[in-house]
Amino acid sequence: MVALTDAQMRLVIDLGRRIPPEKRDLYLQRLAAMLKLRAGRDGYRDADVLDVAELAVFGLVHGETDAA
Secondary structure: OOOOOHHHHHHHHHHHOOOOHHHHHHHHHHHHHHHHHOOEOOEOOHHHHHHHHHHHHOOOOOOOOOOO
16 A cells, blocks of 8 residues: 655646556556655655656556656
């Protein structure tokens, strides 16, 4: 389970709006998996959430490509 502040949730939602609806589940799965790797004792810093959300978006927005 991932617990975010209201401000962090707004950030995640705002970035998620760029993603086609059919890919938003994948975005949230990526986000949760990456945040779990960065989990700190006191939750997540805003900078961590921003970094991870931007990484999770990569390749899901039309016109972006994965480096794979």
